[in-house]
Amino acid sequence: MGAAIALGERGRGLTAPNPNVGCVIVRDGRIVGRGWTQGGGRPHAEAMALADAGALARGAHAYVTLEPCCHLSPRGPACADLLVEAGIAEVSVAIPDPDPRMRGEGVLRLEAAGIRVANGLHHEPASRSMAGFLTRIRAGRPYITLKLATSLDGGIALASGESHWITGPEARAHTHLERARCDSILVGRGTLDADSPRLDVRLEGLEQRSPHRLVLTRHQAPPGWESLAAPEGVFALTGINDLLVEGGASAGAAFLRSDLVDRLMLYRAPILIGEGKSGLGDIGLGSLADAHGRWRIAESHVLGIDRLEVYERVREGC
Numbered sequence: 001m002g003a004a005i006a007l008g009e010r011g012r013g014l015t016a017p018n019p020n021v022g023c024v025i026v027r028d029g030r031i032v033g034r035g036w037t038q039g040g041g042r043p044h045a046e047a048m049a050l051a052d053a054g055a056l057a058r059g060a061h062a063y064v065t066l067e068p069c070c071h072l073s074p075r076g077p078a079c080a081d082l083l084v085e086a087g088i089a090e091v092s093v094a095i096p097d098p099d100p101r102m103r104g105e106g107v108l109r110l111e112a113a114g115i116r117v118a119n120g121l122h123h124e125p126a127s128r129s130m131a132g133f134l135t136r137i138r139a140g141r142p143y144i145t146l147k148l149a150t151s152l153d154g155g156i157a158l159a160s161g162e163s164h165w166i167t168g169p170e171a172r173a174h175t176h177l178e179r180a181r182c183d184s185i186l187v188g189r190g191t192l193d194a195d196s197p198r199l200d201v202r203l204e205g206l207e208q209r210s211p212h213r214l215v216l217t218r219h220q221a222p223p224g225w226e227s228l229a230a231p232e233g234v235f236a237l238t239g240i241n242d243l244l245v246e247g248g249a250s251a252g253a254a255f256l257r258s259d260l261v262d263r264l265m266l267y268r269a270p271i272l273i274g275e276g277k278s279g280l281g282d283i284g285l286g287s288l289a290d291a292h293g294r295w296r297i298a299e300s301h302v303l304g305i306d307r308l309e310v311y312e313r314v315r316e317g318c
Contacts, residue, residue: 132241188251
């Protein structure tokens with residue numbers, strides 16, 4: 001299942017509104033088929049893996065990161081039916097599909113055909129990989145990541161406004177990788193006017209994965225941009241699983257005040273700025289006690305001379 005999750009990661013930022021599913025088919029202890037959801041959502045991971053496996057799929061074990069679909073679509077056959085027709089003997093599923101069209105019918109169709117089904121294998125890492133799709137289905141909005149690059153004392157610029165560069169090349173390259181994994185990227189109007197950011201992906205081989213650009217403003221957006229009047233506007237966005245909020249201090253604070261940030265990516269450089277511009281504005285805390293218990297650390301990495309810390313929002317039932 002770990003290999004299936006890794007394959008699914010290849011589709012992040014390309015498959016919306018579909019999920020970025022991965023599938024691996026194993027026979028006699030050997031991987032015979034690999035697949036992941038392709039750009040635009042088709043072919044699905046299972047269809048790709050079955051085509052890769054060919055006749056070796058009969059009697060094999062399929063590992064799928066999301067419950068195989070069972071509903072009719074003009075874009076292609078149901079994956080549950082493809083697995084049955086291929087003669088798959090066993091299927092391991094990481095996550096049940098929350099799509100209301102499913103209602104567990106994918107697993108039921110497999111079991112009705114005599115296929116053994118195991119649920120929940122590597123549920124947590126698979127949920128992280130497909131957090132965009134899962135959040136869009138369950139909450140009606142994209143999964144939102146707020147990226148901050150700061151000094152050790154939380155600054156993003158000198159008092160003069162100088163801000164390039166806070167972090168080193170390794171951290172900046174990692175930011176471009178995160179951009180490639182998102183469907184859309186947002187900055188505040190102040191950042192747009194001051195920096196004219198390109199917000200593209202500048203990693204060799206991934207240039208075509210530059211996300212759709214949004215600007216947080218109540219005014220008309222310039223050509224090549226789409227305006228979002230307020231953070232709550234994310235509920236009206238369509239076809240977007242993952243949204244990256246990249247700047248600046250006011251935009252990040254606005255999303256935090258609205259409690260719409262699901263993940264924090266904090267790139268911290270080993271420098272001190274002192275008096276200057278803070279990474280965030282007012283986030284609406286009434287007391288210091290309100291700041292505690294909201295975030296849990298999920299990852300920590302060293303990137304060159306910088307450190308990346310990833311935090312996830314703690315929500316009820318999670």
